[in-house]
Amino acid sequence: MDFPVLTTLIVLPMAAGVAVLLLPRRRPELALPVAIAASLLPLGASLWLLVRFETGVAGFQFVEHVNWYEPWGISYHLGVDGISLLLVVLTAFLFPISLLASTAIKDRVHLYAASMLFLEAGIIGVFLSLDLIVFFVFWEVMLVPMYFIIGVWGGGRRVYAAVKFFLFTAFGSALMLAAILSLAFVARDQLGAPTFDFVQLLGVDLTRTAQFWLFAAFGLSFAIKVPLFPLHTWLPDAHVEAPTAGSVILAGVLLKMGTYGLLRFNLTLFPEATVDLMPVMATLAVIGIVYGAVVAIVQTDIKRLVAYSSVSHLGFVVLGIFALTAQGLQGGVIQMINHGLTTGALFLLVGMIYERRHTREISQFGGLGSVMPIFAGAFLFTAFASVGLPGLNGFVGEFYVLVGSFLSLPVWAVVAATGVVLAAVYLLWAYQRMFTGPVTLEENRGLSDLNAREIVILAPIAALILFLGIYPKPALDRIEPSVDAILQRIEQTTDYRVPDFGSGAVVDLVGEHGE
């Protein structure tokens, strides 16, 4: 058997978390450096994974499969494909950065660092699990460290935000657990033994009604996590109250667990329901795009603004997924990565200015560009990436999503395109109010610009933003075979045909597809 690199990826942060807890209590200053150093190990492992990953293969790689409890059909099954690969790398990449950005945490640093590392293990576990019970275990267990991170080290209304976050997610997953168990019994009736193995479950025949209910149960859980309109109300609270690193992880990777789940499980396990519900999901996604953007415009708190922009951006991802076209799905996946980078960077920047001024009200700033030129430049760069300026990563994802959805859902795509314009409104307007013109308040005059540590935090993200904007091909090459396989499966099991350029798509454009 090959070296179990996937298990290593999960175990390393977990072991590091335990190690941090065991550090002597009298030396709290040790906790964070040790955690940062330890979080570099999973990053290294994920990079090794990235290098060794075989491009052009649709199936799962580095598979590990051990039966855990046969009578119940639970197996420890891990694997990585083009969809999860980049998300794992993104997770491993964002954790050292957010830990490095956590120097403002002074209270119970041990617990904080350990929580972050446990959270990392949980998230990576979610992306790698191919057994529904193991998936559910990671999905649910990662709520606990996040709950503590928001609730103990968060802002003023942290307890409210933490409990709301926990209960919203747990409610969704409760119904998902019922669906997972039911699915295993259907599998037992057809395959002879109960199984929670994703790959085996693909061979189970489900009736249209069963698919509908299972899609709804899984979909609700994922839609809460994404969050899809109208289930998004936990998001602004959680993102705003969380400490900077918590917000980065929440926006950067946690939300992607929802879109990942939709893509991995809903689209493949319930293809008929997916095709039936495609307009519904796309409509919710488009409402989220426009609603999130409009609400972001009127925010006076910059962190809340960024939080609402996530609702809008994740709407793009969901639209891309439920466009059910090659371009849409690729755009959806790459947009998950992009949003993780740009919004992560935006939250980091907001955290840096908050540490200096202890306010996030946009009206409390003005003319910062002359006081903190590097900071202003970094903010503008990230804002442009988020808006989708060509040459930066956001453009690639949004372009693919819009092209892909225009092929199958032209009206939705047109409405969604306004989201791009609105994004420019809220972000650039915020930039204008905060950074341009003369310095309006005396307090802002003495602010120091970014220091070396902060530049080190931002530089790798900026480099990736630029790289994916100019040369996204390496990423897309790895994503493509896996999403194509999903679409093929949908075509095989339903009468849906994926529209493409020059393949009779013109008929679709006038709205006659699906008979």
Add this chain to the structure above:
Amino acid sequence: MSNIDFLALGPEIAVTAAAVLLLMIEVARKPSARVWGWIAGIGIAAALGLSIAGWVLGRGTDANLYFSDMLALDGFSAFGGIVVFTLTGIGLIAGWGLVTSLRRRGAEFVALVLIAAAGMHLMAASANLIMLFIALEVASISFYVLAGITRNRAADEAALKYFLLGAFASAVFLYGIALVFAATGTLSMAGQESFLGETILLRPGVLLAGIALLIVGLGFKVSAAPFHVWAPDVYQGAPSGVTGFLAAGAKVGGFAALARVLTVPLDAYLDDWAPAVAVVAVASVVVGTLLAIAQDDIKRMLAYSSVAHAGFILLALTAGDAGVEAVWFYVSTYALQVVGAFAVVAAVSGPDTGASPLDSYAGLGKRSPMMAAGLGLMMIAMGGIPMTTGFVGKLGVFRAAIDAGYLWAVVTALVATVAGLFFYLRVIVRMYMDAPGGDAPALEVGRGPAWAVGITSAATIVLGIAPWPLLNMLRDALPF
């Protein structure tokens, strides 16, 4: 005929002998509490050892009935013994502060705990309904006295309430036995099983009424809704040092009895009693969860939460035989969580006091990191979060119930699980996220609660991450 095997009765002999010896030495020599501890410890260890021996010899085999079919020695009773005596040991360790605070009456306390343990194990081992009734009374009467052992107002009230309502439930249970006897003509469970399996009752009304009364009587013991009203007052009034043992013991003994009665003699009537059990289960989960949300005292909160947990366990019984494994897993791991949680309560509020307001847990995360972590873990486990035994237990009962066709009950229970998280999280919020008023001093924690919390926490995590050994074992822990 009157086949005698002392291994079947060995655990009872061991703990009862220890209890008698303890009382006699106490009268004759007035030794220190240490000596009580040694005697009880040896008695419990011997009982545990004999249960393990019974497990090795009796698991998986068919009916081994002894003493004129009064007692069964099978995987079910042996596993029951292992759970009961482990629990008794940890319960005594956790509540040792109460023993020393009772001065000379501590000996009575220890002896009563040992006798209760004998009764609880007999509940799992009885193969005859009258034997079961006696076992139930042995355990229950010990519990009544234990609840009022401190003789203060709150404890007296708790004990009296527990006694009156418990006596009523015992009467109902006895009536149920009488009706089942009337319908089948025998009190032996094996006899009833073969009679009901071979005979078609044209008028099963008497039997069904009997089954209903049996479920009500045992439902009271496990505090299932709507027979739960005693639980909050008893939990709150009883001294904290013994509440965990009472709560966990009543659940283990009650569910062992319920599982055997329903799945052995009454197995043929599964389709009749399973819907009733499902309704009681859902009622318990919903009522327990909703009322727990409104509590300001952690012991009342845990009492209502125990009502909800009784509901979860009952869900598994809707599957009959197939659910026994899930019942055992849930009830044994839940019992450990309860003992662990009450060990923390005893450490925070004192082992001999009753009430334990939630406010006294503010800032516990700083006052005693270990106790806070232990209680937090128990809350997370009771909430059913993965990587704890609470999740595996819930997974097992939900599996069993869905397989039996009670998806509606499972969905209701799952939604209630989420609502339940609200009050479990509230404890964590108090401990970690609210600052203590003023400069609260560090909490002095005795060695007893510390050990009890340590052991139960370790079991909760280890069996939560790797439950397979226990689950494999439980496949042999079915009743004959």
